[in-house]
Amino acid sequence: MKIARRVANLPPYLFVEISKKIAAKRAGGEEVISFAIGDPDAPTPQHIIERLCRAAREPANHHYPETEGLPELRRSIAGWYQKRFGVSLDPDREVLPLIGSKEGIGHIAWCYIDPGDTALVPDPAYPVYAIGTTLAGGEPYYMPLTEENNFLPDLDAIPEDIAKKTKLLWINYPNNPTGATADIGFFDRVVQFARKYDIAVCHDGPYSEVAFDGYKPVSFLEADGAREVGVEFHSLSKSYNMTGWRIGMAVGNADMINALKIFKSNLDSGIPQAIQHAAIEALSGPQDCIEKHNDIYQRRRDLIIETLADIGIKAVTPRASLYIWAGVPKGYTSVEFAADLLEQVGVVVTPGTGYGPHGEGYIRLSLTIPDASLLKGLNKLAAWRGVKR
Numbered sequence: 222m223k224i225a226r227r228v229a230n231l232p233p234y235l236f237v238e239i240s241k242k243i244a245a246k247r248a249g250g251e252e253v254i255s256f257a258i259g260d261p262d263a264p265t266p267q268h269i270i271e272r273l274c275r276a277a278r279e280p281a282n283h284h285y286p287e288t289e290g291l292p293e294l295r296r297s298i299a300g301w302y303q304k305r306f307g308v309s310l311d312p313d314r315e316v317l318p319l320i321g322s323k324e325g326i327g328h329i330a331w332c333y334i335d336p337g338d339t340a341l342v343p344d345p346a347y348p349v350y351a352i353g354t355t356l357a358g359g360e361p362y363y364m365p366l367t368e369e370n371n372f373l374p375d376l377d378a379i380p381e382d383i384a385k386k387t388k389l390l391w392i393n394y395p396n397n398p399t400g401a402t403a404d405i406g407f408f409d410r411v412v413q414f415a416r417k418y419d420i421a422v423c424h425d426g427p428y429s430e431v432a433f434d435g436y437k438p439v440s441f442l443e444a445d446g447a448r449e450v451g452v453e454f455h456s457l458s459k460s461y462n463m464t465g466w467r468i469g470m471a472v473g474n475a476d477m478i479n480a481l482k483i484f485k486s487n488l489d490s491g492i493p494q495a496i497q498h499a500a501i502e503a504l505s506g507p508q509d510c511i512e513k514h515n516d517i518y519q520r521r522r523d524l525i526i527e528t529l530a531d532i533g534i535k536a537v538t539p540r541a542s543l544y545i546w547a548g549v550p551k552g553y554t555s556v557e558f559a560a561d562l563l564e565q566v567g568v569v570v571t572p573g574t575g576y577g578p579h580g581e582g583y584i585r586l587s588l589t590i591p592d593a594s595l596l597k598g599l600n601k602l603a604a605w606r607g608v609k610r
């Protein structure tokens with residue numbers, strides 16, 4: 222059987238490759254510590270699990286869910302946006318729950334990209350923006366994110382002919398993989414650019430709640446006119462340690478939300494209702510878990526930055542996100558350095574080029590490593606080049 226070109230031509234998904242390498246090393250009896258994946262290590266808070274269990278026992282939740290989700294969930298999402306960002310949303314027209322935000326991010330390209338169309342995609346970036354575009358038959362035009370520009374895309378550098386044929390623009394702050402943040406002034410410029418060229422903006426903001434040193438990231442929807450040009454993807458995965466439950470949302474422009482709803486209603490059958498109830502609890506219940514988790518991540522961030530400095534590796538201290546974006550030592554490519562760390566000290570990091578060619582020269586380390594492993598991992602990192610701790 223011959224599989225279709227659209228699948229055959231896909232690159233292997235980054236983390237599948239990394240998981241294979243880790244498994245091979247461990248099978249050989251080696252201790253491997255992974256800083257690779259951004260999956261919160263602490264469990265989902267107990268009050269959320271309790272609500273999930275109660276809802277799972279309820280026969281009303283054993284049936285096909287509606288694509289648009291429970292009205293109570295859409296109202297909880299709107300309520301959370303109001304409380305957190307001061308953004309008012311119409312729960313019936315401007316909110317759509319998703320089976321994890323990755324699902325919506327992949328599918329929105331099918332709503333706006335016809336074969337041959339262009340999407341503006343950051344480089345480096347979460348790989349799904351480009352993959353969704355390619356699967357829909359479109360072409361990503363990459364916007365480099367460089368340290369000199371604080372890892373923001375330079376919209377003025379996009380050629381006029383490209384901007385004119387662009388249908389979708391992807392941005393993501395707090396950023397994966399660079400840990401960079403954006404202020405409202407940047408989002409204002411994005412709105413102006415989108416208006417000028419009639420482009421639909423997709424802002425991906427799953428890390429808005431993972432922030433340090435008192436910093437509070439802003440929502441794209443706080444920018445004037447944002448909801449006329451775009452949507453924001455968000456997720457419960459990172460804010461509430463719910464990666465395994467698969468629930469997120471798209472909010473903002475009512476036409477874009479409607480297009481995504483039409484597409485999804487033909488393809489999936491919604492989010493299991495017990496999980497929707499868990500999400501309602503997460504968004505409307507006590508929020509103290511967020512600060513508690515951020516304190517842990519901030520402590521880990523500082524320890525990792527300190528150890529990297531000890532072995533001569535430069536990294537920007539992130540104000541938000543789950544990631545440290547660190548420069549590789551002179552003489553190495555990203556892939557070579559990641560391979561060297563694995564080979565020499567059994568530490569797994571993600572090579573920056575896994576997120577695009579402009580990730581060359583960097584590696585990404587995640588803060589979601591449990592404390593016991595973190596200390597081992599730091600000792601191993603420190604042992605690289607024989608630095609004693």
Ligand SMILES: Cc1ncc(COP(=O)(O)O)c(C=O)c1O
Nearest residue numbers: 321322323347397425456458469
């Ligand atoms: C930037 C970004 N967007 C979206 C996602 C997907 O999150 P989820 O599908 O769990 O909501 C991730 C996951 O790592 C991510 O890093």
